[in-house]
Amino acid sequence: MKPKYPHTHRLGFLIGAIDFCTAGLFLLFWMPFLRKEFESILGKKIQPYWVAYLIGIPTLFVYTLVWMANVCQDMGEKAKELGIEGKVTSWKHMFWWNVAGLLVIVGPAVATLRFFDTLNKVERKLNEIEAAK
Secondary structure, X not given: OOOOOOOOOOOHHHHHHHHHHOOOHHHHHHHHHHHHHHXXXXXXXXXXXXXXXXXXXXXXXXHHHHXXXXXXXXXXXXXXXXXXXXXXXXXXXXXXXXXXXXXXXXXXXXXXXXXXXXXXXXXXXXXXXXXXX
């Protein structure tokens, strides 16, 4: 049986590093593929990343960061709802690793790694639930 969520995003740190080096342009191409996944998992519509990116330009990307932190918050809450233990992403983790984490340069990559790790855990759990039906 094919899993409902076949994606495994084990390259979270690399995705974060590439995104940082391209000033968010990389995610303009990557996020449309993930948006449907997010909406399916979270059960609600999510503003397209490109809209958040464009609004982010005049706000020095603060709006884009808050958009991503909100997605992280929702994903972290979904992980807890599914009973996933351990470290999961959150609004604070995404925001502060992207702001204060810039001082150590790799902060955004650390935040993105945690996000994709949480996404993987949620997808695995949902696939297990689906397989048990």
